[in-house]
Amino acid sequence: MATGMSGTRIRKELSKHIPGHRLTQSDAFRLVTVQPDNPQELHTIVGFAAREGVPVVPAAHATRPPVMEDWHIRLNFGRMSAIVDFSLESGLVCAQAGTKLADLSDWLMEKGHSLMVRPDYGEDMELWEFLLAPDAGNFGPRFGSKWEQVFSLSAVLPSGRIFENSLAPARASGPDFSRIILAGRGAFGLPLEVYLKVRPLPRRRQLTALAILDLPEACARAWKVAEAAQPEFMEIVANQCRSGDKVPAQFALIELWGERTEVARRKELVRKHFGKSAKTTDVPYEELLGLEETCRFERGARSQYFTDRQGLAELIDSVGQGPVADAPQLRLRGFVHNQAYVTIERPAGSPPRPTTTQDLFTSTDGSWLLQETSRHLDPRGIFSWAPRVWDEVG
Amino acid sequence: MHGQRVSDELRKLLGSDKVVTDEQYLLSYASDMIPTGQLRKLAGRLPSRKPLSICFAEDVEDVRRVVKFCAAERVPMIPWGAGSGVCGSNVPVEDSIALDLKRMNRVLSLVPEERQVTVQPGLIGEELEERLNARGLTMGHFPSSIACSTVGGYVACRSAGQFSSRYGKIEDMLLGLEVVLPNGEVARLGILGDGHYKDPVLDLIAGSEGTLGVITEVCLKVEPLPEKMDFRGYAFLDLEDGIQCMRRVMQSDLRPTVLRLYDPLDSLMAGFHSKTSDGEDIHRAAARLTGLKGTLAAAITELNAAGLAVGLFRPSLLNRVVELLPTRALLIAGVQGKNAKITEQWDRFTTIVAAAHGEDLGPAPGHAWYKRRYAVSYKQSKLYQAGAFVDTMEVATTWENLAPMYRAIVKALSKHVFIMAHFSHAYPQGCSIYFTFAAYRPTERSRKSTYQQAWRAGLEAVQRFNGTISHHHGIGTLKRWAMTRESPGGQELFQAFKHALDPASIMNPGKIYNIDV
Numbered sequence A: 001m002a003t004g005m006s007g008t009r010i011r012k013e014l015s016k017h018i019p020g021h022r023l024t025q026s027d028a029f030r031l032v033t034v035q036p037d038n039p040q041e042l043h044t045i046v047g048f049a050a051r052e053g054v055p056v057v058p059a060a061h062a063t064r065p066p067v068m069e070d071w072h073i074r075l076n077f078g079r080m081s082a083i084v085d086f087s088l089e090s091g092l093v094c095a096q097a098g099t100k101l102a103d104l105s106d107w108l109m110e111k112g113h114s115l116m117v118r119p120d121y122g123e124d125m126e127l128w129e130f131l132l133a134p135d136a137g138n139f140g141p142r143f144g145s146k147w148e149q150v151f152s153l154s155a156v157l158p159s160g161r162i163f164e165n166s167l168a169p170a171r172a173s174g175p176d177f178s179r180i181i182l183a184g185r186g187a188f189g190l191p192l193e194v195y196l197k198v199r200p201l202p203r204r205r206q207l208t209a210l211a212i213l214d215l216p217e218a219c220a221r222a223w224k225v226a227e228a229a230q231p232e233f234m235e236i237v238a239n240q241c242r243s244g245d246k247v248p249a250q251f252a253l254i255e256l257w258g259e260r261t262e263v264a265r266r267k268e269l270v271r272k273h274f275g276k277s278a279k280t281t282d283v284p285y286e287e288l289l290g291l292e293e294t295c296r297f298e299r300g301a302r303s304q305y306f307t308d309r310q311g312l313a314e315l316i317d318s319v320g321q322g323p324v325a326d327a328p329q330l331r332l333r334g335f336v337h338n339q340a341y342v343t344i345e346r347p348a349g350s351p352p353r354p355t356t357t358q359d360l361f362t363s364t365d366g367s368w369l370l371q372e373t374s375r376h377l378d379p380r381g382i383f384s385w386a387p388r389v390w391d392e393v394g
Numbered sequence B: 001m002h003g004q005r006v007s008d009e010l011r012k013l014l015g016s017d018k019v020v021t022d023e024q025y026l027l028s029y030a031s032d033m034i035p036t037g038q039l040r041k042l043a044g045r046l047p048s049r050k051p052l053s054i055c056f057a058e059d060v061e062d063v064r065r066v067v068k069f070c071a072a073e074r075v076p077m078i079p080w081g082a083g084s085g086v087c088g089s090n091v092p093v094e095d096s097i098a099l100d101l102k103r104m105n106r107v108l109s110l111v112p113e114e115r116q117v118t119v120q121p122g123l124i125g126e127e128l129e130e131r132l133n134a135r136g137l138t139m140g141h142f143p144s145s146i147a148c149s150t151v152g153g154y155v156a157c158r159s160a161g162q163f164s165s166r167y168g169k170i171e172d173m174l175l176g177l178e179v180v181l182p183n184g185e186v187a188r189l190g191i192l193g194d195g196h197y198k199d200p201v202l203d204l205i206a207g208s209e210g211t212l213g214v215i216t217e218v219c220l221k222v223e224p225l226p227e228k229m230d231f232r233g234y235a236f237l238d239l240e241d242g243i244q245c246m247r248r249v250m251q252s253d254l255r256p257t258v259l260r261l262y263d264p265l266d267s268l269m270a271g272f273h274s275k276t277s278d279g280e281d282i283h284r285a286a287a288r289l290t291g292l293k294g295t296l297a298a299a300i301t302e303l304n305a306a307g308l309a310v311g312l313f314r315p316s317l318l319n320r321v322v323e324l325l326p327t328r329a330l331l332i333a334g335v336q337g338k339n340a341k342i343t344e345q346w347d348r349f350t351t352i353v354a355a356a357h358g359e360d361l362g363p364a365p366g367h368a369w370y371k372r373r374y375a376v377s378y379k380q381s382k383l384y385q386a387g388a389f390v391d392t393m394e395v396a397t398t399w400e401n402l403a404p405m406y407r408a409i410v411k412a413l414s415k416h417v418f419i420m421a422h423f424s425h426a427y428p429q430g431c432s433i434y435f436t437f438a439a440y441r442p443t444e445r446s447r448k449s450t451y452q453q454a455w456r457a458g459l460e461a462v463q464r465f466n467g468t469i470s471h472h473h474g475i476g477t478l479k480r481w482a483m484t485r486e487s488p489g490g491q492e493l494f495q496a497f498k499h500a501l502d503p504a505s506i507m508n509p510g511k512i513y514n515i516d517v
């Protein structure tokens, strides 16, 4: 469905539509980079691309761009990075797609507020990227996933039209298309301005690291811990690749926010429900957290999926007790509504990670349904490259 | 295909006990509970269109047969729950068949340890709740229509119950769905498929009002029954203080079971006041202010048919009188848990209420509300009998916009109708406002015209604040005209789904968006 339009023509035509813009052209990568300033310009750029059948690929920071044979437009959101609204009263911030998460977090911190989800790939990520990346984001029993933090959004659709929804905590005005846009990883639209839920910085942030003594038992008990103590974040790491004498090979990281007494009460619940399967460790929380970051991608094949209680028990059974040199490294999160989110890193030499266009949340039938529809929404496939931005992570 | 042939073919497919074409049945399936349908009936007129036939599906195979037949013959079909919808979402706009799902009413699985229940879509909410209660569980979903609405209908309309501040709306309870798509294929979504409970495609079907498929299984999360529930009332001289109080409660770690703030008139109508805030008998005060004694005063203080007919004929006067009545706004709050936990929660309420200048009225108003919590909606028939109409408009916005939007809507509507409201379904970021409005007009035509003017004025006011035009009743045919502003670009996405899934446009056409497939 490609247009066959050359880079020079794309550049010339675009400069007619958005005069005064610096457009850069790369013959090696067959792309013309555009940096729109506002949603209106995006409407014009994507509208042009849709008419001419020129693919549009957003420029992500955490990934390598897909290699393309056709000339295409590379969208750089760097100049759309304003914080456009902040309401203390309603606990909401609205930021543009190109806002760096680190900048947004710092800005909020100055206002005494915080996001309710932790970005996974480092804070260099821009907001649109964070929201569309297939990874579920670091989420916990208390606040849920990153998508649950999205209150409302606007997005550019593959036709160039701007999608918006009303500003309300819940709606019954038809299907919730903002969720579909996020799940489509770019194929249904690219977010432009996003209202996110924020909350005041907690009086106290209790970071607790526990060494796990009995992995199957701790995993079985984690469900109850999540339900009773509702940690803001909780994860279990097993067969950690840098474990040594001091550093436990299996540990749990738990974060609790709130008032002193409330946090103490919840911490007690964590201890009680883990029972003898875990104990406090001297290794600081941050060290364990950082350790896990350094191991992320160097061990080979990585896969992620959701599983239920039984599935998790079976997985832990198959991994066995204690660190084994070639055992996969596991990270377990979520523990909400009978579902845990599993990341497995297999040792180097394992088969390469299969690329997936399906996000982790969507069922197979749901994915099929989305794929069918995206063909009707975007008959020339100009946004069909967007989801592939994440195929080459790192 | 001709109506008679459609019915004959359906009988062949399903068996004659599952297909009904009796006139009185067809008439009762011509409309849901949308007020325009009621007005027409009361004027003694027949509906402009009724279904060709009604099919009663007993299992997913029946549903598939009907859907495949409709797709092949290009006969539109409308999924039916209990018909309690109030937006015209199952009113036929073309010659169609009605697919009633109430015979699909089984509980398919209940796993208390995993807090999940899977049911067929035609199960009535109250029956499900009773079944769960017997196992020490609750759905936590208590719409006023719980006795006359189905689980499938809840999901299709994104329904909300009275305890939503704690349990959320139906979409927050939803873990999985089975859906028969317009081509007859079955899709299993969320945890009923191999997806997550946050499968985004659940969010496509929830709220689709039967336009994208027929829901044939619903998996919901359930909660243990609370040990105890307790209720209280608080009064605020200034409505906005009450709103601030609700906001602070929802932004604290409290998770109240109920939080409903009635504006002064709704407090009065709900029978919470017998005296004004100055201590005067409410009937006497109303009579004194109106100078009319009897009828108009009665219209305000009781649902007296004669009084309403007179009072509702001049809504702007009535609204003005009510403004003059020195009544207070009442907040009903509910909490749940163990005894000690309940005391602890009320202590925290006391601090928040005091900071918002509220007065604690004790448990009586709260318990009185709980006892009569389903009653108010059913008083409406008195009004219809008096020749008036009554309807409700449930909108929502952020806390920041809530009071200004409330005032704008009251101003916009009070020219046309008598209006009152309560604030319920509260969240940390905002809240919904539930307006009840009524007017009397002598002819059906003038009634319809006032009704339409009121809706237009109200929704336009909502959209000036970027609020949503529906928090939990849905869109149907009633609010379709306002969808381009509710969600610019939404129509394009909806159309793409319709093109992909329902190219023959057989699934409940003419609802939500006005599109041409």
Ligand SMILES: Cc1cc2nc3c(=O)[nH]c(=O)nc-3n(C[C@H](O)[C@H](O)[C@H](O)COP(=O)(O)OP(=O)(O)OC[C@H]3O[C@@H](n4cnc5c(N)ncnc54)[C@H](O)[C@@H]3O)c2cc1C
Pocket (backbone or CB within 6 Å): B032, B033, B078, B079, B080, B081, B082, B083, B084, B085, B086, B089, B090, B101, B121, B122, B142, B143, B144, B145, B148, B149, B150, B151, B152, B153, B154, B155, B156, B157, B158, B159, B160, B161, B162, B209, B210, B211, B213, B214, B215, B216, B377, B378, B472, B473, B474, B508
């Ligand atoms: C007195 C009264 C009080 C009410 N109180 C509340 C309240 O407190 N909260 C609230 O949210 N609502 C309330 N409502 C509105 C109504 O009860 C809800 O909209 C309810 O969700 C409709 O359910 P139903 O089974 O009656 O659906 P129906 O009215 O039969 O159908 C509604 C829509 O859902 C579709 N549908 C139904 N079943 C299916 C299915 N299985 N698959 C696909 N589509 C389907 C239909 O096609 C239609 O578009 C009230 C209504 C009345 C009359």
